Amino acid sequence: xxxxxxxxxxxxxxxxxxxxxxxxxxxxxxxxxxxxxxxxxxxxxxxxxxxxxxxxxxxxxxxxxxxxxxxxxxxxxxxxxxxxxxxxxxxxxxxxxxxxxxxxxxxxxxxxxxxxxxxxxxxxxxxxxxxxxxxxxxxxxxxxxxxxxxxxxxxxxxxxxxxxxxxxxxxxxxxxxxxxxxxxxxxxxxxxxxxxxxxxxxxxxxxxxxxxxxxxxxxxxxxxxxxxxxxxxxxxxxxxxxxxxxxxxxxxxxxxxxxxxxxxxxxxxxxxxxxxxxxxxxxxxxxxxxxxxxxxxxxxxxxxxxxxxxxxxxxxxxxxxxxxxxxxxxxxxxxxxxxxxxxxxxxxxxxxxxxxxxxxxxxxxxxxxxxxxxxxxxxxxxxxxxxxxxxxxxxxxxxxxxxxxxxxxxxxxxxxxxxxxxxxxxxxxxxxxxxxxxxxxxxxxxxxxxxxxxxxxxxxxxxxxxxxxxxxxxxxxxxxxxxxxxxxxxxxxxxxxxxxxxxxxxxxxxxxxxxxxxxxxxxxxxxxxxxxxxxxxxxxxxxxxxxxxxxxx
Numbered sequence: 220x221x222x223x224x225x226x227x228x229x230x231x232x233x234x235x236x237x238x239x240x241x242x243x244x245x246x247x248x249x250x251x252x253x254x255x256x257x258x259x260x261x262x263x264x265x266x267x268x269x270x271x272x273x274x275x276x277x278x279x280x281x282x283x284x285x286x287x288x289x290x291x292x293x294x295x296x297x298x299x300x301x302x303x304x305x306x307x308x309x310x311x312x313x314x315x316x317x318x319x320x321x322x323x324x325x326x327x328x329x330x331x332x333x334x335x336x337x338x339x340x341x342x343x344x345x346x347x348x349x350x351x352x353x354x355x356x357x358x359x360x361x362x363x364x365x366x367x368x369x370x371x372x373x374x375x376x377x378x379x380x381x382x383x384x385x386x387x388x389x390x391x392x393x394x395x396x397x398x399x400x401x402x403x404x405x406x407x408x409x410x411x412x413x414x415x416x417x418x419x420x421x422x423x424x425x426x427x428x429x430x431x432x433x434x435x436x437x438x439x440x441x442x443x444x445x446x447x448x449x450x451x452x453x454x455x456x457x458x459x460x461x462x463x464x465x466x467x468x469x470x471x472x473x474x475x476x477x478x479x480x481x482x483x484x485x486x487x488x489x490x491x492x493x494x495x496x497x498x499x500x501x502x503x504x505x506x507x508x509x510x511x512x513x514x515x516x517x518x519x520x521x522x523x524x525x526x527x528x529x530x531x532x533x534x535x536x537x538x539x540x541x542x543x544x545x546x547x548x549x550x551x552x553x554x555x556x557x558x559x560x561x562x563x564x565x566x567x568x569x570x571x572x573x574x575x576x577x578x579x580x581x582x583x584x585x586x587x588x589x590x591x592x593x594x595x596x597x598x599x600x601x602x603x604x605x606x607x608x609x610x611x612x613x614x615x616x617x618x619x620x621x622x623x624x625x626x627x628x629x630x631x632x633x634x635x636x637x638x639x640x641x642x643x644x645x646x647x648x649x650x651x652x653x654x655x656x657x658x659x660x661x662x663x664x665x666x667x668x669x670x671x672x673x674x675x676x677x678x679x680x681x682x683x684x685x686x687x688x689x690x691x692x693x694x695x696x697x698x699x700x701x702x703x704x705x706x707x708x709x710x711x712x713x714x715x716x717x718x719x720x721x722x723x724x725x726x727x728x729x730x731x732x733x734x735x736x737x738x739x740x741x742x743x744x745x746x747x748x749x750x751x752x753x754x755x756x757x758x759x760x761x762x763x764x765x766x767x768x769x770x771x772x
Contacts, residue, residue, distance in 0.1 A: 220333055220700045220701055220704060221295060221311065221315070221697070221701075222252045222263060222701055223336075224295070225252060225263060225265075225295075225296075225309060226250045226251075226252055226265075228290055228291070228293065229250055229265055229267060229286060229290065229307070230247055230250055231289075232285075232286045232287075232288075232289040232290045232291075233247050233267070233271070233286060234247065235289045236285045236286065236289055239289075241285055242271075242275050242277070242282070242285060243274075243275060243276065245271070245274045245275060247271070248267070248270055248271070250265065250267050251265075252264065252265050253265075253266075255308060260302060260306075260308045261298070261300070261308040261309050261310040261311075262309060262310055262311045262694065263308075263309045263311075264302075264306050264307065264308050264309070265306070265307045265309075266305070266306055266307075267286070267307070268280070268282035268283035268286065268305040268306075268307060269304060269305045269306075272305070278305070279304055279305025280301055280304070280305045282305065283301045283305045283306070283307050284301065286307060287299050287301070287307065294312060294314055294315065295311060295312055295314075295315040296309055296310070296311060296312060296315075297310045297311060297312035297313065298310040311694075311697075313682075313684075313685065313690065314682075315697075316684075316690060316693040316694060316697055317681035317682060317684050317693065318681070319693060319696055319697040319752070320676075320679075320681055320684070320693070320696070320745075320748050320749055320751075320752040321676050321677075321679075321681065321748075323696060323699075323751075323752035323755050323756060324676050324748065324751055324752055324755065325676065327755060328755075328759065330699065330755055330756065330759055331374060331699045331700050331702075331703050331756070331759050331760075332374050332375075332376065332700075332703075333374075333375060333376055333700050333703070333704060334376040335375055335376045335377060338376065338377065338378070339377050339378070339548045339549055340377070340378045340380070340546055340547050340548050340549075341372055341377050341378065341379050341380070341547065341548070341549040341550075341551060342379075342380045342381075342382055342542055342545075342547040342549070342550050342551065343365055343368060343369045343372070343379060343380070343381055343382070343551045343553065344365075344381075344382045344383070344384055344550070344551065344552050344553065345361050345362065345364070345365025345366070345368075345381070345383075345552075345553035346358055346361050346362050346365065346383055346460075346464070346469075346553075347383055347384040347385075347386070347554075348460065349386050349391065350385055350386065350387055350392075350395075350453050350456045350457050350460065351391060351392075351395045351418055351456065352418060352420050352422055352423070352456070353420070353422045353456075353459060353460070353463070353607040353608070353609065354460055354463050354464070354607065354608040354609070355605055355606070355607060355608060356587045356589055356606060356607075356608055356611055356635070357555060357584075357586060357587050358608055359463075359467070359587075359608035359611065359612075359620070359624065360584065360587050360624045360629075360633060361553050361554075361555070361584055361629075362464055362467060362469045362608075363467065363469070363620075363621050363624040363625060363765065364553060364584060364624065364625070364629045364712055365381070365469075365553045366381070366467075366468070366469040366765060367621075367625060367712035367715070367763065367764055367765060368551070368553070368707075368710060368712050369381050370762075370763045370765070371703055371706050371707040371712060371715070371763060372707050374703050374707070374763060375703055375704050375707035375708070377707075380472045380473065380547070381470070381471045381472050381473075382471060382472065382473045382474075382475055383471045383473070383474045383475065384475050384477065384538065385457065385474060385475060385476045385477060386477050387453055387476055387477055387478050388477045388478045388480075388481055388534070389528070389531075390526075392449055392453070393445070393449070394414055394416055394417045394418065395417075395418055395449065395452060395453075396445050396446070396448040396449035396452060397413075397414045397417060397445065397448075398413050398414065398417040398418040398419070398423050399423055399426055399427050399430070399448045399451075399452040400427075400444065400445065400448045401413050401414070401417070402423055402424050402426075402427035402428075403427040403430060403431055403448065405427075406424075406427055406428060406431050407431070420604055420605075421604055422456070422459070422607075426452050426455045426456060426459075427452075429455050430448070430451050430452070430455070435451070457474070463608055463609050463612075466609075466612060466617065467612065467617055467620065467621060467765065468617070468621075468765045469765075475538070475541075477534055477538070480534055480537045480538060480541065481529075481534070485537040485540070485541060486529045486533050486534050486537045487529065488537070489533060489536045489537045489540060489572075490506070490521055490522060490529055490533050492572070493508060493521065493536075493571060493572065494506075496571070496573070498512070498571045499521060503524060504524030505520050505522060505523055505524035506520070506521050506522035507519065507520055507521065508520075508521040508532065508568060508571060509571070510564055510567035510568055510571065511567075512567075512571070513566075513567035513568070513570040513571050514563070514566065514567050514570070515563055515564050515566075515567035515568075516563065519532050519564050519568070520532070521533045532564060532565075532568060535565060535568075536565075536568055536569070536572065539565075539569060539572075539574075539579070540572070540574075543574070543578065548578070549578065549580065550578055550579045550580070551579075551580045551582060551710070552579065552580070552581050552582065553582045553584060553629070554581060554582070554583055554584070555583070555584060555586075556583060556584060556585050556586055558581070558583055559583060562581040562583065565579070565581070566579070566581075580710065582629060582630075582710055583630065584629040584630065585629070585630060585631055585632040585633065586632050586633070587624075587632075587633045587635050588632060588633065588634050588635065589606060589611070589635050589637070590634060590635065590636040590637065591636065591637045591638055592636070592638045593636065596637065611637075614637060614641070615637060615640055615641050616641070617765075617766075617767075618649055618653070618766045618767055619640050619641060619647075619649050619650075620640070621764060621765050621766050622648065622649035622652075622716060622764060622766050623635060623640045623648075623649065625712055625713055625715065625716045625764055626648065626713060626716045627713055628711065628713050629712070629713070648716065648720055649766065650772070651720065651723055652716075652719045652720060652722075652723045652757065652760075652761065653761070653766075653767070653768065653769055653772060654723075654772055655722070655723035655726045655727060655753075655757060656754060656757045656758060656761070656768045656769065656770075657769050657770055657771055657772040658726075658727075658730065659726065659750050659751075659753055659754040659757070660754065660769075660770035660771070661770075661771070662730075662735055662736075662747075662750050663747065663750060663751065663754070664770075665736075666735070666736050666743075666747055669736065671736055671743065671747070673744070673747060673748075674744045676748060678744075679744045679745055679748045680741040680742075680744065680745055681745050681748065682745075683739075683741050683742045683744075683745035683746075684745050684746070684749060686729075686732065686733055687732075688725075688728050688729040688731075688732040688733055689729060689733060689746070689749060691725050691728065691729070692725045692726055692728075692729045692749065692753060693749070694725075695721060695722045695725040695726075695756075696722070696749075696752050696753055696756050698718070699718070699722075699756050699759070699760070702714065702715065702718040702760075703715075703763070706718075712764075715760060715763055715764055716764065718760060719757065719760045719761065719764070722753070722756060722757060722760065723757065726753050726757075729749070729753075733746060734746075735747060735750060
């Protein structure tokens with residue numbers, strides 16, 4: 220990426236200044252480039268001279284001048300200047316911007332992808348909904364956010380694995396099984412009660428009906444029947460969740476069962492390991508982990524008093540160690556708004572294990588406030604219960620749902636007004652971006668129908684692209700690899716929707732100001748190539764968001 224290359228050139232200039240003896244020897248700090256707030260100040264700016272001023276014992280502007288003197292000539296750079304207290308402002312050359320058109324067209328679906336400076340195996344765990352009911356609207360948001368983040372990390376060159384953790388162990392699964400069993404008995408014409416704390420939702424009835432309609436004979440032993448309903452209910456509920464996720468283009472590399480950790484003894488081993496380290500004590504019939512020794516606000520139960528079973532924290536720690544065992548170097552957990560306390564106790568417990576909590580990133584998302592015409596929507600018209608994600612998708616559609624979920628940062632609550640999101644107009648961001656792609660496809664199609672043969676990109680006179688609107692569009696296209704890298708590094712999928720809208724706006728302005736197919740053959744070829752590069756960039760951006768790029772609307 221160009222900013223990485225520019226940063227390298229500035230670092231080399233500083234090193235040369237030190238070798239020349241005009242700057243003292245000191246460790247050059249990490250060099251970051253930023254976009255100037257005022258476009259007239261150039262394409263990139265660096266404050267490295269001000270960062271180095273104290274250790275170098277020189278004025279920032281003087282250091283900036285020494286860097287510029289040794290920067291050398293680069294065809295990618297048109298102008299370098301000093302601004303304010305010592306900022307180095309860099310303006311890219313038109314020649315380099317024009318070359319981006321060729322790169323985008325040649326790389327096509329690979330355009331925007333890059334290689335990280337430090338390769339890494341990253342696991343992204345997201346959704347991980349309890350397998351006791353249908354996915355709700357909040358689950359849908361985390362599915363879209365997690366999937367898009369994984370796509371961005373992959374495009375940034377990391378080895379990425381998507382994982383869904385299935386909480387299929389413990390008391391809640393017993394209540395789940397008894398709830399399905401009760402509904403099954405009712406469907407058979409008998410009478411039964413849902414257990415206290417059980418599940419009453421309509422989807423429990425649907426699962427019981429599926430089991431009944433399958434005609435599978437029940438085991439005779441009551442205990443075996445409960446396990447039968449647990450297993451059959453789990454399989455069917457997971458199948459429903461998988462189908463929902465597949466309908467929004469979300470797939471997982473691995474569905475990890477919590478029961479496996481208990482069955483192979485991993486949970487018991489982690490409890491014993493912590494006890495051997497002296498971090499576990501017994502009180503009030505339970506076993507407690509001394510998380511207060513590692514920054515938590517209180518100690519946490521690791522073996523419960525009520526049934527002598529390991530707590531969720533013990534299973535979560537065993538799961539964490541399993542992830543490390545599989546060779547992941549960074550573990551990203553995307554969890555709901557009620558997990559702030561869990562994040563703190565996990566960080567403390569991981570430290571107690573002797574592991575580095577920096578292995579983990581806990582991204583805590585916020586809620587979705589569903590509305591219709593400005594009025595809150597909480598209940599399903601069909602069942603009178605909470606609106607499921609399936610119902611929202613049926614009404615709104617894949618593209619509009621995914622795009623709108625992505626427009627806000629995951630740490631902000633999201634207002635989702637169904638009437639606004641489904642409205643197909645230029646004011647609707649997803650249709651605005653998709654329309655730009657469709658308009659480009661139409662331009663290229665009409666040019667072909669008019670007999671304008673596209674020249675090979677090597678023969679296109681890209682130097683013709685000189686109009687202010689052309690250059691602005693070129694800058695937007697050129698930003699694409701950087702947009703991916705930054706969104707991936709900041710774990711900020713919402714930035715891609717902003718980039719898409721800025722790119723669409725730049726294209727619409729170009730289309731307004733510049734006639735694509737005109738009397739000048741060279742200019743026509745250059746503008747058609749610019750259109751094609753913009754089309755590829757829009758398509759690849761929408762693909763990262765999991766949204767379609769239509770050729771017609």
